[in-house]
Amino acid sequence: MEGVVILEISKRIKQYRTDNGFTLQELADLSGVTKGMISQIENGRSIPSLTVLLSIVTALQVNLSEFFKDISQEEELVIIKRKDTYDQFQKEGSSGFLYERFLTRTIKNSTVDIVFLTLEPNSYRDQVTTDAYEYKYILSGEVDYLIANETYTLKEGDSLFFDGRLKHVPVNKSSKPCKMLIVYFFDN
Known part of the structure; x- marks a missing residue:
């Protein structure tokens, strides 16, 4: 699919x-x-x-x-997504993780999923894994990323790329929200 x-x-x-x-x-x-x-x-x-x-x-x-009504595999060549049409979701078992998905496309046997994450102060989630490579870009704030028992502190303008099959979780210990752009690269 x-x-x-x-x-x-x-x-x-x-x-x-x-x-x-x-x-x-x-x-x-x-x-x-x-x-x-x-x-x-x-x-x-x-x-x-x-x-x-x-x-x-x-x-x-x-x-x-x-x-299945109106589900189509046809891809648009030019895609404009207005901010108020982003798909908002929260992953089960998490609190303070507010995701906004604004693009998912399959490109040459790979699916790219692009989301914003607003990580509220003192938010919590257990470490997880994904079947994707993950790219994170910190738009504002600060976050500690725990990946495979290592902690990486990221600030505004920093970025991170890693294999999502490693257990990981972002932790916002600050008093302000952290906003980040996330790009998931899934192999099909």
Whole structure:
């Protein structure tokens, strides 16, 4: 599947889940898919198999034709995203991590996902891994990045590139938000 299609499917699953008032656990119980897998799918970090996708859509009580309506693999050549149209999301199990996705595209067998992250003071999340190489650019503020038991302090204008398969987490110990641009490079 193309990156844009995968992200649209992820967004739709989350939208239908929240519209139905289901928690991740309730959808997991109804679909027979683990809560962690649903969270990863909703956040675009995992691609569901056809069986898993059908189980989730069935549990959401959505007609398949309605669920897939208007999903297209056609890529636009020029893309303009206005700030008020960025997709806002928060990863499960985190607090104070406010993401805004503004571009995801598949380019020659690789998917690029570009997001803004506003990291609030004293925010928390366990260390995670991703199936992507990650580039971080600090737009404002300061952050400590813990990567594979090493700590890297980054300030405004600094950047970082690493293999997301290493356990990592940003920590904002300051009293001001840290805003960063993140680019994920996924191999297809």
